[in-house]
Amino acid sequence: GQQVMQIPQYQHVQEGEDFTTYCNSSTTLSNIQWYKQRPGGHPVFLIQLVKSGEVKKQKRLTFQFGEAKKNSSLHITATQTTDVGTYFCAQNTGNQFYFGTGTSLTVIP
Amino acid sequence: SAVISQKPSRDICQRGTSLTIQCQVDSQVTMMFWYRQQPGQSLTLIATANQGSEATYESGFVIDKFPISRPNLTFSTLTVSNMSPEDSSIYLCSVGGLAGSYEQYFGPGTRLTVT
Numbered sequence: 001g002q003q004v005m006q007i008p009q010y011q012h013v014q015e016g017e018d019f020t021t022y023c024n025s026s027t028t029l030s031n032i033q034w035y036k037q038r039p040g041g042h043p044v045f046l047i048q049l050v051k052s053g054e055v056k057k058q059k060r061l062t063f064q065f066g067e068a069k070k071n072s073s074l075h076i077t078a079t080q081t082t083d084v085g086t087y088f089c090a091q092n093t094g095n096q097f098y099f100g101t102g103t104s105l106t107v108i109p
Numbered sequence: 110s111a112v113i114s115q116k117p118s119r120d121i122c123q124r125g126t127s128l129t130i131q132c133q134v135d136s137q138v139t140m141m142f143w144y145r146q147q148p149g150q151s152l153t154l155i156a157t158a159n160q161g162s163e164a165t166y167e168s169g170f171v172i173d174k175f176p177i178s179r180p181n182l183t184f185s186t187l188t189v190s191n192m193s194p195e196d197s198s199i200y201l202c203s204v205g206g207l208a209g210s211y212e213q214y215f216g217p218g219t220r221l222t223v224t
Contacts, residue, residue: 031211042201042215043152088151092211095140096167099152 004029004091004100012106019076021103023089031092032072034063035099038085043099046074079107111136111204113216121222122192129188130219132202137182140206142213143175146199155200158185192223 004025013019023032031050035043047056049065049072056063062075076083084107089100112135122128132141141158156164156177164177179185189196199220205213 033212035213042218043203043213045212045214048210048212090213095157095206096165097142097154097205097211097213099144099154102151104149 004089004098006087006089006100006103008103009101010104010106012108013079015081015107015109016078019079019083019105021074021087021089021105023072023074023100025070025091028069029072029091030069032065033090033092034072034074035088035090036085037088037102041085043088076105079105081107081109083107111138111207111214113202113204113214115202115216115219117219118217119220119222121224124193124223126192127188127190128192128221129186130200130202132185132187132216134183134204138204138207139182140204141179141185142203142205143177143185143187144201144203146201146218147197148199152201155187158187158202189221192221194223197221197223 004023006023033048034046037043047063052069053067054065060077064073086102086104088102090097114133116131143155144152146152154167155170156166158164158177158179160179174190176188199218201215201218203213203215
């Protein structure tokens with residue numbers, strides 16, 4: 001199956017610092033979704049991006065889809081301890097979905 | 110959105126046995142999927158559960174090992190057959206395609222340990 005690469009694999013930040021995770025594909029993506037998985041939990045849908053260059057915001061979270069639709073980023077401003085978890089991007093080809101490798105975020109109080 | 114339940118939530122099984130995991134959705138959905146997630150890893154798609162026909166399996170997963178049923182639009186089962194310790198993982202079902210969107214909703218998962 002296909003897989004989208006994410007960097008970094010792990011990130012530790014002090015509470016209040018910003019955080020960014022990047023999702024990269026070698027092929028053009030039709031769309032991309034972002035999910036958050038808390039420790040011990042299941043993935044929860046955050047957002048979907050479809051258009052080239054699209055930017056969407058959810059409070060302190062900013063999601064961006066690259067102009068070439070081959071990459072995406074999730075940026076969190078002023079992290080809080082509630083942001084702890086693993087963030088996955090995901091893309092679909094037809095009715096099949098493939099998840100990125102994930103970025104595990106630790107927030108140090 | 111959709112509310113998804115899975116049973117069992119966890120199990121410890123002996124090698125060579127089989128376990129069937131159930132996934133129930135509170136509404137009719139077109140797309141249902143089964144994933145495997147090993148500790149600290151990403152999600153790997155096992156198969157798409159198709160209502161009324163055979164499931165569509167991803168590379169590396171076969172029907173004899175992971176038979177899937179989908180008798181209707183709200184229910185599916187995944188069986189892990191002839192288990193070995195390498196099958197220890199979290200198994201998640203998800204649904205997608207609601208209101209024409211690609212977003213997926215996941216069940217709480219089944220944590221399987223094979224001894």
